[in-house]
Amino acid sequence: MSSRTVVRGGLVITASDEIHADVLIEDGRIAALAASGTPAAGAFTAERVIDATGKYVIPGGVDGHTHMEMPFGGTTAADTFETGTRAAAWGGTTTIVDFAIQSVGHTLREGLDAWHAKAEGNCAIDYGFHMIVSDVHDETLKEMDLLVEEGVTSFKQFMAYPGVFYSDDGQILRAMQRAADNGGLIMMHAENGIAIDVLVEQALARGETDPRYHGEVRKALLEAEATHRAIRLAQVAGAPLYVVHVSAQEAVAELTRARDEGLPVFGETCPQYLFLSTDNLAEPDFEGAKYVCSTPLRPKEHQAGLWKGLRTNDLQVVSTDHCPFCFVGQKELGRGDFSKIPNGLPGVENRMDLLHQAVVEGRISRRRWIEIACATPARMFGLYPKKGTIAPGADADVVIYDPHAEQVISAATHHMNVDYSAYEGKRTTGRVETVLSRGVPVITEREYTGHAGHGVYTPRSTCQYLN
Numbered sequence: 001m002s003s004r005t006v007v008r009g010g011l012v013i014t015a016s017d018e019i020h021a022d023v024l025i026e027d028g029r030i031a032a033l034a035a036s037g038t039p040a041a042g043a044f045t046a047e048r049v050i051d052a053t054g055k056y057v058i059p060g061g062v063d064g065h066t067h068m069e070m071p072f073g074g075t076t077a078a079d080t081f082e083t084g085t086r087a088a089a090w091g092g093t094t095t096i097v098d099f100a101i102q103s104v105g106h107t108l109r110e111g112l113d114a115w116h117a118k119a120e121g122n123c124a125i126d127y128g129f130h131m132i133v134s135d136v137h138d139e140t141l142k143e144m145d146l147l148v149e150e151g152v153t154s155f156k157q158f159m160a161y162p163g164v165f166y167s168d169d170g171q172i173l174r175a176m177q178r179a180a181d182n183g184g185l186i187m188m189h190a191e192n193g194i195a196i197d198v199l200v201e202q203a204l205a206r207g208e209t210d211p212r213y214h215g216e217v218r219k220a221l222l223e224a225e226a227t228h229r230a231i232r233l234a235q236v237a238g239a240p241l242y243v244v245h246v247s248a249q250e251a252v253a254e255l256t257r258a259r260d261e262g263l264p265v266f267g268e269t270c271p272q273y274l275f276l277s278t279d280n281l282a283e284p285d286f287e288g289a290k291y292v293c294s295t296p297l298r299p300k301e302h303q304a305g306l307w308k309g310l311r312t313n314d315l316q317v318v319s320t321d322h323c324p325f326c327f328v329g330q331k332e333l334g335r336g337d338f339s340k341i342p343n344g345l346p347g348v349e350n351r352m353d354l355l356h357q358a359v360v361e362g363r364i365s366r367r368r369w370i371e372i373a374c375a376t377p378a379r380m381f382g383l384y385p386k387k388g389t390i391a392p393g394a395d396a397d398v399v400i401y402d403p404h405a406e407q408v409i410s411a412a413t414h415h416m417n418v419d420y421s422a423y424e425g426k427r428t429t430g431r432v433e434t435v436l437s438r439g440v441p442v443i444t445e446r447e448y449t450g451h452a453g454h455g456v457y458t459p460r461s462t463c464q465y466l467n
C-alpha cells in the first residue's frame with residue numbers, strides 16, 4: 001500500500017537551488033518536484049497535503065557530530081538517544097552521526113556493539129556512527145577495514161586527553177595510512193593535549209580554578225599547532241582529513257593554507273564558536289562552567305575568522321558537538337577545579353535556527369545555510385543524496401520552516417534533557433513548523449508526533465566530498 005504526501009506552495013531550498021515547487025512524497029521518498037501552479041504540480045495527488053505557502057521547504061538537517069549518553073569525566077552526557085534525537089527533530093534535524101567509542105584495551109567491535117545497543121529502538125530520527133579510535137594497534141587497524149565495509153566510514157582520533165582518548169603521532173600516522181587504504185575518513189580533535197595538561201597543572205597550582213581558566217590553558221596556538229601537525233601527518237599518509245570543532249582563527253589559517261596547497265583537508269565548526277565567546281566562560285558564580293567544552297570558546301575576535309572560513313569554504317560543515325551536561329550535579333563536579341568540569345555543550349536542537357539567524361543577519365546565503373547544515377555533512381559522511389537534499393529518490397526528510405516566526409531560545413521551552421541553554425534569551429527569527437522523517441511527520445505544526453524507534457540505523461558509504 002503506497003502512502004503519498006504533497007507539500008504545496010513553499011520555497012524549496014537546497015544547496016544548489018531555490019525554486020517555488022510542490023513536492024510529491026511517495027513511500028517515504030521524494031517522488032517528484034514540479035513548479036507550483038503548473039499542470040504538472042496540479043497532477044500531484046495524495047492522502048496528505050501540507051500547505052507550505054510562505055514557508056521554506058528544506059532538507060532535514062544532518063548533524064554529523066553528537067554525543068548522546070556519552071560517558072565522560074565520571075559522568076554521562078544527559079541526553080539519551082531517545083531524548084536527544086527527539087530534541088534534534090524539534091530543531092529540524094533528521095539525521096545524526098554519533099560517536100561510538102573504543103575504550104583502551106577493547107576492540108572497535110565492542111565499542112560499536114555497545115553504541116548500537118544504546119541507540120536501537122530509541123531514536124526519533126535516523127542515525128549513523130563514527131568510531132572513536134583510542135587504542136591503535138595491529139588488530140584495531142584490521143578492524144577499521146571491516147567497519148568501513150559495514151558503513152562506519154569515519155574514525156575520530158584525539159591529540160588531546162592523554163590517558164583517555166589520546167593517540168600519539170605514530171598511532172595517528174598508522175590510522176591515517178590505513179584510512180588512505182580503506183577509504184575511511186580520519187576526524188581529528190586537534191589540540192596539543194600533552195602541553196595543555198602541563199598548563200592545567202601549573203594553573204591549578206597557582207590557584208586558578210575558575211571555569212575561565214579552561215579557556216586560558218587550552219590555547220589557540222596549541223589548537224593551531226595540532227591542526228598543522230594533523231594536516232602534515234595526513235599529507236604524509238596520503239589521507240584526507242576532517243578537523244572537528246575548529247574554534248581558533250589560527251587553526252582556520254592552517255586549514256586555509258593546506259587547502260590552498262590543494263590538500264583534501266576539511267574543517268567543521270559549531271554554533272557555540274560562532275555565537276559564544278570567552279565572555280561566557282568568565283560569567284560569575286561558576287556559571288561559566290555551562291560553557292566549558294573542548295576546543296574551548298575563544299575571544300570574540302575569532303568569530304570573524306570562522307564566519308570568513310564558512311564563506312570561503314575553508315570550513316565546510318557546522319555540526320553541534322552536542323554533548324550536554326546539566327549544571328546541577330554534572331558541571332558542578334568541577335567547582336574548585338575547572339579541569340573536572342565535564343566538557344561539552346547542548347545544541348542539537350538549536351543549530352538550524354542559529355544558522356538561519358546568520359542568514360537573517362546577512363552572514364551567509366540561504367543556500368549556504370543548507371549546504372553547511374545538510375548537504376555537505378551528508379556528502380562528507382557518505383549519506384548523499386539519501387540525506388541532505390530534496391531531489392527525486394532522496395529520503396523524504398523534509399522540514400517546513402517558517403522564516404518569519406520569532407522565538408526566544410530558553411531551557412524553559414527546549415526539549416533537550418539538560419537544565420540550561422547555552423543560548424538562554426537569544427532572539428532568533430525563523431522556526432521549524434513541521435518535520436517529516438522518511439515521509440512520516442515527526443513534528444506536526446509544532447507538536448511532537450514521532451516516536452522512539454522510528455529512527456533507523458543508517459550505514460554510510462565512504463566520503464563523497466573528495467572530488
Ligand code: URP
Binds near residue numbers: 321344
Ligand atoms: O567538549 C567537548 N567537545 N566534548 C565532547 C567530546 C569531544 O571532544 O568532541
Ligand code: ZN
Binds near residue numbers: 189244245294295
Ligand atoms: Zn573532540
Ligand code: ZN
Binds near residue numbers: 065066067321323
Ligand atoms: Zn565531540
Ligand code: ZN
Binds near residue numbers: 453454
Ligand atoms: Zn514510525
